[in-house]
């Protein structure tokens with residue numbers, strides 16, 4: 001695998017917090033056309049990895065490259081080709097869902113703002129709420145809005161931290177289909193999740209994180225993923241003790 005092939009590339013990426021927790025020496029690639037899922041228990045380091053991938057945090061050691069550029073020096077034109085939802089959706093509460101999406105589309109230089117927004121509203125089944133102010137939306141619909149903003153410009157790299165958390169089953173299906181379409185069109189998709197079943201349906205590659213380290217891979221088509229997951233996590237925790 002060449003470096004240029006990865007839309008997201010981490011090498012020995014390390015970010016530690018006071019007390020020593022964080023992410024320790026993680027190597028990771030996300031290739032165009034794949035959905036790569038990160039799974040791990042609470043506190044395993046998933047969000048820290050997502051923040052490194054989106055420039056919200058800087059690595060203390062190692063490297064993080066997005067679309068071939070070091071994260072620290074990536075220009076706005078690079079970030080315009082990334083779509084991310086990490087932590088809270090960046091949504092203006094006083095604006096309607098549609099206005100929020102129009103703003104995001106303009107910032108990313110969309111040629112057809114109205115068409116872009118209409119398409120994603122339909123894709124994520126948000127049409128009914130398009131003209132409601134964002135602060136009045138339910139938690140799940142606000143999350144759909146954040147996802148719509150992350151996906152509407154068909155980014156080359158998608159980074160979503162626990163994207164199904166607040167979604168109802170319809171939202172989970174709509175998101176899964178949207179991500180499959182993006183990957184089929186050549187996007188590189190990174191998602192984190194606690195839900196092994198959901199990840200198995202969506203991902204082409206699954207990396208297990210435990211205590212800030214990448215400790216192995218699960219086969220999305222494998223049987224009894226839960227057992228394999230816990231075996232991997234327990235072995236890593238025992239080895240570290």
Ligand SMILES: Nc1ncnc2c1ncn2[C@@H]1O[C@H](COP(=O)(O)OP(=O)(O)OP(=O)(O)O)[C@@H](O)[C@H]1O
Nearest residue numbers: 017018021022040041042043044045046047048049
């Ligand atoms: N700002 C911080 N200061 C100190 N420690 C932190 C900070 N942020 C995260 N940590 C610690 O770093 C470790 C990894 O946290 P992180 O949020 O990346 O895990 P996670 O896998 O996303 O967890 P969850 O599934 O609960 O969201 C945890 O032990 C956490 O307590």
